[in-house]
Amino acid sequence: MVALENLSKTFNSKTSVVEAVKNVSLRVEQGEIHGIIGLSGAGKSTLVRCINLLERPTSGKVFLDGEEITAMSNRELRLTRRKIGMIFQQFNLFASRAVWRNIAYPLWRGGLTKKQMADRARELLALVDLSDKENVYPSQLSGGQKQRVAIARALANNPRLLLCDEATSALDPQTTSSILELLKKLNKRLGLTTIVITHEMHVVKEICDRASVMENGEIVESGEVFSLFANPQRRVTQDFIETASNFSKINSMIDENHVITRLRPGERILKFRYMEKSEAEALVSAVSRRFNIDVNVIFANLEWVGDAPLGGIISVVSGDSRNIDEALLYLRDKHVGVEVILDNTRVSETNYA
Amino acid sequence: MPNVMSKPDILWRSMTDTLAMLGWSGSLSFLIGLILGVALIVTKKGGVMENGVLYQTLDKVINFFRSIPFIILLAGLIPLTRIMMGTAIGVRGAVVPLVFGATPFFARQIESALSELDGGVIEAAQSMGSSPLEIILRVYLKECIASIARATSIMTVTLIELTAMAGAVGAGGLGDFAIRYGHQRNQIDVTYVTVIILTLLVSVIQMTGTVIARKNTH
Structure with a gap:
């Protein structure tokens, strides 16, 4: 054209x-x-x-x-x-x-x-x-x-x-x-x-x-x-x-030591993002149920582009460290990108995306 | 008003002379000035018919004529006036210098009136496939009627001033009437009556311009 x-x-x-x-x-x-x-x-x-x-x-x-x-x-x-x-x-x-x-x-x-x-x-x-x-x-x-x-x-x-x-x-x-x-x-x-x-x-x-x-x-x-x-x-x-999202706010909240970012041992702040067009599934409740972990949403920014969700959430995840690792592998299979923003379980930060 | 009453025919003649000079030189200056003003706008850098050489030439010529005092223009143009009109005196003789005096001024007024138009509107017209001529006629002139009307009333009032001066070199008209009888023969009532008539004339012109401008402002 x-x-x-x-x-x-x-x-x-x-x-x-x-x-x-x-x-x-x-x-x-x-x-x-x-x-x-x-x-x-x-x-x-x-x-x-x-x-x-x-x-x-x-x-x-x-x-x-x-x-x-x-x-x-x-x-x-x-x-x-x-x-x-x-x-x-x-x-x-x-x-x-x-x-x-x-x-x-x-x-x-x-x-x-x-x-x-x-x-x-x-x-x-x-x-x-x-x-x-x-x-x-x-x-x-x-x-x-x-x-x-x-x-x-x-x-x-x-x-x-x-x-x-x-x-x-x-x-x-x-x-x-x-x-x-x-x-x-x-x-x-x-x-x-x-x-x-x-x-x-x-x-x-x-x-x-x-x-x-x-x-x-x-x-x-x-x-x-x-x-x-x-x-x-x-x-x-x-x-x-x-x-177009409010995700960048999390960095300033960590800098200001906002109450929600003061992690207890074993907790992590993670950013989940849809990486490919996918069916919208109840991923948050699925991982918390299957792996017995808690997902506390701090920010969520979801948009619909056509019939696929675009965006993601930032949340505090707590539970058994091994269970969290397994949950993250499960999410990766679902084409969800995971980015560690703050981690109170180990010394080095890992990027699962 | 003994002095005025004693020569109603001369007063009448002066009025018609002034109106004739105004009518002729006004229409010609309007037409030529409008064309020159539009030419300035469209040949300017970024204009719809950009042409540097033409713009520079027009610009300089207009500046040249604007910088000559009218009284010198009156005398200097006598040979040209003779060739064009066959005489250099009376209403006919006055029209040529009046047009030369008023046109460059009016062209500048038109240029500034048209430059008020937002460039985006011109761009929109171009995007719809309008030719430069169409843009001049359907966009510039149409959109700027109000400011053109205001410029025209200013130009016409200026012309009244100039006709009074032209009167001094044998063109007749109200200015001449006031100088000859009111000033030189100290017939003070003649001066007053002339001033009153001119004031009315100016008011009418100004009002017409304002009304046209208002009717075309939305």
Whole structure:
């Protein structure tokens, strides 16, 4: 569907040369929601602008359905852009046009009468659940409503591809969820291939099928969302996962000698993580029953990616030392990663993961 | 108001002259200034029709004309005015220097009015496949009607000032009327009446601009 080949974008200014995107190759399949996650300045916005050539790449090629966009004339490019919808962090609606006229903007010169354009706008407003706002001006809308109008406008010409540049970053968490839900619905209902740029981990978790992690202009890791987040290979990916969980708190609790981290002899603090897609089993009660140990949960962070649980728990485990060791072997067979955070049974720390 | 009452025909003539000068030079300055202002915005670095050479040229030419005092422009343009209009005096003779005086100023005003538009909106239009011309007509000019209206009323009021000055070199109009009778012949009521008429004129222009701007702000 979308293929980027060795894409680079360099910005030259008098004082410096910035390589915003470095030799990126990426394929996004038809009907996929692909997330591109990275810290600000990682080059993700530049990368997405290279797809519809709002930024012309310094080198490399962009293909949409086999057609090379980077080789098109200006006129062909403009026609192709009508088939690529784009939404933005700041919505970018036309303030002087009522909602329906915003949506009708890209329909101009499409051979429709004014009435047909109004009808199409109404149809799109219904699709984004904003039917009562057609004659309102953007300034009277909330952020979430503005983004819905922007989505409707981006869909006016039945695009094959939707580019979302930090589309939820200016919205509160609740509105973010509703916009993400809408994007997912559109993806399902229209088969709309979607590329989502974000710096928020939960956006990727919530709607993406596959994701790429960007750092310093490069895609450092890419893959199916579950495996990407279950087994992050790169530091930056791990950091993103940390931001979405409360696990890092355990370290400061140990430093502060929090009451729960003052272990009695034989106790350990362990972190369990799902490493592979698995059926959700009652693992905690299973190991405590089978091996006669106590599992006291301190932190739990479980998310559902598709139908598989992602995340894990941190808990204080106590009981007979040999029983605990056996329990850990049992969990490893179930593809649960175990990491020892604090151990009051032996001198050296062991990593079972 | 004995002095004013004794020459209603001259007063009337002065008013129509002022309005004629204002109408002609105002429309021409509006049109040319708008084109130049848009040209400045779109040829600027990062503009939708980026063109460094054209931008630099326009920029320098506009600065040049803006830096010439109007009274010197009036005299300096006499030969050109003769060629274009066939005369250098009267309303016809005044239009050329007035346009030269007001247009560069208005072009800058338009440039600053259009630069208020958020770049993201332009980007959105580009992402929807709009051509540069379409962006000028359907985005810049449409989105900036309010600030263009405000700039236009400022430009028109400035033109009234300039017509008074042009009056001094034989263009006629209210400014000339006030100087000739009110000032030089010390007919103080003529000055007062002229000032009142000009105040009304300025108010009407300012109000029109404000109303248009308000109607186009949502």
